[in-house]
Amino acid sequence: MRKITALLGVTAMLTILPATPALAEGAIVAKDGLCFGALPDGNGGFTDIYFEGTATSRTNKSWTTITCHFSLDPAIIPSGNLKASGFVCSTGAGMTTDSRLNISPGGRAVLTCRSPA
Numbered sequence: 001m002r003k004i005t006a007l008l009g010v011t012a013m014l015t016i017l018p019a020t021p022a023l024a025e026g027a028i029v030a031k032d033g034l035c036f037g038a039l040p041d042g043n044g045g046f047t048d049i050y051f052e053g054t055a056t057s058r059t060n061k062s063w064t065t066i067t068c069h070f071s072l073d074p075a076i077i078p079s080g081n082l083k084a085s086g087f088v089c090s091t092g093a094g095m096t097t098d099s100r101l102n103i104s105p106g107g108r109a110v111l112t113c114r115s116p117a
Contacts, residue, residue: 035068037101037111039076040084049076053109057092064093064117070109077107089113 035055038046053070066089082103089099089111096115103109 068111072107
């Protein structure tokens, strides 16, 4: 049930983001220990394929950092490394574009988002 609620939250966030394609397509939401990511297309954009993983959060005096780890479904594993950065991400402390997503050909992905605390 928690996953369904979080997925509905992702959908809600995607509907309120600006209409700029790069922002809307790259939205990644991390909440309640769950992360949702969009698969990069290799050309600087994102596909409409979403996946979920687990999130850890760290906050120091000035930054909140969310790190998400994903194990992709074999059906969507890329043949090479995929990377994306500078897309809109929610850390719970606010929206940021200080973000990176790295996906390996083995199906592992790591997302990092950082925003002022």
